[in-house]
Amino acid sequence: xxxxxxxxxxxxxxxxxxxxxxxxxxxxxxxxxxxxxxxxxxxxxxxxxxxxxxxxxxxxxxxxxxxxxxxxxxxxxxxxxxxxxxxxxxxxx
Numbered sequence: 001x002x003x004x005x006x007x008x009x010x011x012x013x014x015x016x017x018x019x020x021x022x023x024x025x026x027x028x029x030x031x032x033x034x035x036x037x038x039x040x041x042x043x044x045x046x047x048x049x050x051x052x053x054x055x056x057x058x059x060x061x062x063x064x065x066x067x068x069x070x071x072x073x074x075x076x077x078x079x080x081x082x083x084x085x086x087x088x089x090x091x092x093x
Contacts, residue, residue, distance in 0.1 A: 007064045008077065011045070013054055021072065022049045024062055048075040057083030 011026035027042045047060075048068045054060070059081040062074045 008061055009045075009074075010059065010061050010080065013056055013058045013060060014044070015056065016054065017046065020049055022047050022054055022060075022076070024060060024074075026062075045074050046071045048072050051076055051079065054079065055083055057085065 009026045011024040013022050014025045015023040017023055024045045024047045025042055026045060027040060029038050029040050031037065032039050045062065047062050048065070054076070058079055060079050061077045063077045064073060065075045067073050068075070
């Protein structure tokens with residue numbers, strides 16, 4: 001599989017599941033075959049991320065790659081948009 005024909009998807013980070021793993025929710029809209037109504041479908045992917053500054057709500061582009069682990073076959077290509085409604089975390093010592 002050459003690099004230029006790998007599938008890419010755009011999704012939103014919904015969870016951080018380790019040092020280099022994030023969960024990404026990809027939503028798609030397509031017409032129903034019989035009723036021609038627009039149907040929303042969503043799928044959750046476990047994605048490899050070398051970027052350390054990802055947070056919940058960030059919009060990322062992911063690309064298909066070789067199997068990294070049992071469930072990780074995708075990796076983060078770029079961060080398209082950072083989450084603007086980031087909650088402030090107070091650190092008390």
